[in-house]
Amino acid sequence: MDTSLKKYIRHIPDFPKQGILFYDITTLLKNKAAFKKAIDGLAKIAKGKKIDYVVSVESRGFIFGAALAYKLGAGFIPVRKKGKLPAETISADYALEYGTDSLYMHKDALKTSSRVLIVDDLLATGGTAAAVCSMARQLKSRIAGIIFLIELCGLKGREKLKDYPVYSLIQY
Numbered sequence: 001m002d003t004s005l006k007k008y009i010r011h012i013p014d015f016p017k018q019g020i021l022f023y024d025i026t027t028l029l030k031n032k033a034a035f036k037k038a039i040d041g042l043a044k045i046a047k048g049k050k051i052d053y054v055v056s057v058e059s060r061g062f063i064f065g066a067a068l069a070y071k072l073g074a075g076f077i078p079v080r081k082k083g084k085l086p087a088e089t090i091s092a093d094y095a096l097e098y099g100t101d102s103l104y105m106h107k108d109a110l111k112t113s114s115r116v117l118i119v120d121d122l123l124a125t126g127g128t129a130a131a132v133c134s135m136a137r138q139l140k141s142r143i144a145g146i147i148f149l150i151e152l153c154g155l156k157g158r159e160k161l162k163d164y165p166v167y168s169l170i171q172y
């Protein structure tokens with residue numbers, strides 16, 4: 001765990017709903033040394049995994065996923081919310097810490113047997129990442145790992161993702 005990055009993450013009580021403690025990464029992103037350290041830390045975890053594609057979820061996931069794909073020399077696949085992807089899609093419904101929604105991926109996004117790394121900013125209940133895994137599996141890719149900047153351990157999201165290697169840089 002990289003405890004030195006914790007001081008850049010701001011905690012906002014009761015956002016977006018009463019009773020949720022929100023872990024705000026904007027305070028980390030605006031600090032050039034902290035942002036670099038975060039991306040370098042994630043890249044170190046991913047090193048040697050022979051990743052063909054990084055798959056990330058709109059919108060905070062894109063920030064880390066795109067930077068990591070660039071560093072790994074991998075392709076980047078966006079997972080988006082309803083009505084955003086222009087070609088034929090597959091979808092998965094999911095619940096997260098503060099709501100429910102659906103996620104979409106292009107049907108031709110991943111090649112069969114390609115090695116995929118799923119990247120997101122934060123693991124809470126694991127609902128979002130589990131939905132991405134189910135789509136990646138539908139497209140017959142191989143999930144080499146799931147990487148998060150932040151893991152909220154008390155919400156046990158890891159248990160929903162127990163079939164895959166799960167990594168996080170910062171734990172609460």
Ligand SMILES: O=P(O)(O)OC[C@H]1O[C@H](OP(=O)(O)OP(=O)(O)O)[C@H](O)[C@@H]1O
Pocket residue numbers: 057058059060061095096097098120121122123124125126127128129157
């Ligand atoms: O583990 P879970 O309980 O599923 O929660 C984690 C997800 O929640 C947040 O996304 P959010 O849906 O708030 O969207 P955003 O990135 O657009 O802010 C976060 O970026 C993760 O994707």
Ligand SMILES: Nc1ncnc2[nH]cnc12
Pocket residue numbers: 020021022023024096097098122124125
């Ligand atoms: N507590 C939380 N803080 C920030 N993002 C989240 N996504 C799901 N739960 C969250």
